Amino acid sequence: MNDDAPYGLDDPQSPDDGAALRRVRAPAIFLLIVNVLNLLAGLYFMVNGIVVKKGGGDIQAQMEKQWDDMKPEERDAMKRFGINSPGDFVTLAGNICLGWGGLMSLVSVLSVFGAARMLSLRSYGLAMFGAIVTVIPCVTPCCLIGQVAGVWAFVILVQPDVRRAFH
Numbered sequence: 001m002n003d004d005a006p007y008g009l010d011d012p013q014s015p016d017d018g019a020a021l022r023r024v025r026a027p028a029i030f031l032l033i034v035n036v037l038n039l040l041a042g043l044y045f046m047v048n049g050i051v052v053k054k055g056g057g058d059i060q061a062q063m064e065k066q067w068d069d070m071k072p073e074e075r076d077a078m079k080r081f082g083i084n085s086p087g088d089f090v091t092l093a094g095n096i097c098l099g100w101g102g103l104m105s106l107v108s109v110l111s112v113f114g115a116a117r118m119l120s121l122r123s124y125g126l127a128m129f130g131a132i133v134t135v136i137p138c139v140t141p142c143c144l145i146g147q148v149a150g151v152w153a154f155v156i157l158v159q160p161d162v163r164r165a166f167h
Contacts, residue, residue, distance in 0.1 A: 020165030024118055027153040031130060032115035034149040038140045039108035045101025053094030063090045104140065107133050118153065124166040128157055 052059055067086040070078070083089055114130025117123035134140055134150030156162055 020162045021121055023159075024121065024156055024162060024165075027149065027156050028115050028118040028127075030149045031118065031134060031153045032112060034134060034140070034146050035108045035111040035115060035130065038134075038146065039105055039112065042101045042104030042106075042108055045097050046105065047101075049094045049097030049099075049101055052090060052097060055090065060086070060090065063093065107139050115153075118157070121166050124157070124163060127166075128154070131157055 052063075064086040067075070067089050078084075078089070083092055110126070111130035111134055114123070114126040114128070118127035118130070131150045131153035134146045135154070137147065140146040
């Protein structure tokens with residue numbers, strides 16, 4: 001790459017980059033698709049958390065039923081953590097949905113950018129980040145599919161010729 005080339009106008013790719021690009025394309029597209037699905041799931045959880053926290057007849061009734069169906073020892077355990085009523089239980093459920101959905105959305109957005117940069121053989125670190133966090137099942141809801149996409153992208157990214165092709 002020519003250091004004095006204007007931003008965004010890099011030198012033509014070397015012939016080796018074409019081979020690396022062909023090897024990277026399928027796992028990068030798979031990673032991109034999985035993380036768009038993860039982003040949609042994260043947004044769903046966030047909206048669900050807002051709906052739960054706002055309450056409403058059905059949600060409040062469902063939470064009260066869950067509270068009433070708890071065994072006494074489960075309710076005592078909840079009280080040790082400051083959950084003393086069905087209202088506190090609703091707040092906790094909403095906060096968990098908001099937190100997990102926010103985390104999933106943030107990680108998914110970064111992983112989508114990483115997959116997009118992987119397609120253009122740019123930002124090796126961001127591409128690697130996207131591959132690694134997609135493997136983590138508690139962060140991404142597309143568990144088995146996400147693990148396959150993340151491991152496949154990781155295996156391709158650690159190959160020396162692919163790493164050298166990144167600019």
